[in-house]
Amino acid sequence: MIPIITISREFGSGGHSIGEKVAKKLEIPFYDGEIVIRVAEESGYARDLIEEQGEHTSMGNRWFDISTASAMYFQSPQDEIFLAQRRVILECAAQGPCVIVGRCSDYVLKTEGIRAMNVLIHASLENRIKRVIERYGELEEVSAKKRIAKKDKMRRTYYRYYTDEHWGNYENYDLALDSGTLGEETCVHIITELARHFE
């Protein structure tokens, strides 16, 4: 049976697009933006706010200046979003095989003892800069590099904060692929192939 597939990715590696194509090929649901919308509905937060804050931690909070003492007793808005996303991820997983991109989904499922096929998509900085420039045409190389560094740092911090584990440790993944050297189509093919052989 096709498993639940989680995709973790470096910014600019094309992991989101690869996940979407894998879901289409396997004819299973794809969750990413959709999770965000459902979380918005569930938590009562405005959609724009969640899209903007969805992968921020409560450290360096831009909304409220919570003192350390009060932060120990109250959840920050980001913590509430994380918990709401967690619930949505578990709901999605409960419905059967699907592809879930990002949002610590590998960790969320693992802590609930739900077996998933965990995939990491990465690429060299050089290849990611190329891809980001192609995608967001207006960017110069320097801006692309800055954007990648910022996004990666944000995701790593988010993962570290909510899972207490380091992002990108190969031990956490059944499969890791270099989308820069292999190309998007080959990655889609290999993930699909592994999903069909996954026990």
Place this chain on the structure above:
Amino acid sequence: MIPIITISREFGSGGHSIGEKVAKKLEIPFYDGEIVIRVAEESGYARDLIEEQGEHTSMGNRWFDISTASAMYFQSPQDEIFLAQRRVILECAAQGPCVIVGRCSDYVLKTEGIRAMNVLIHASLENRIKRVIERYGELEEVSAKKRIAKKDKMRRTYYRYYTDEHWGNYENYDLALDSGTLGEETCVHIITELARHFE
């Protein structure tokens, strides 16, 4: 065209066996023990000595008590073995597609600008202990764990010493697979499949 495939592996992950099966399936040469023998012939070292020292660094040398000063001017026997192995790896690669297991082959080829498909095979400690006990029947769990820790440390130190890079950084691999969760046959299938799609 089928590429040159290098396989790096954690001890007890079955990477050697997987590499052998991939080579057989793709009908290309497999190098590991064979390299050792050829190195032995080439360098004039006795075969037993090379098998024993092949993945040791010259740090903590058991043969000679070389002072730091003289070590700066003379290569240790292990360094000579490394250089001889390096030559053999390049010779093998020059002959066309093949599978090479260990011996920093990914690094050796990269430094010469030779494109290879670099694969990492890993597994959880628990799964590796199970495999090592199955394979070397006489071992208790504690001894298996010690043996794994020692072998991994030796390989990491060897890699670090000769390449100046950290072993097991996912960025260095086109493909990384967890043989413990996926099983040996699935790993063989996925590597073979990727080799057929590798450009």
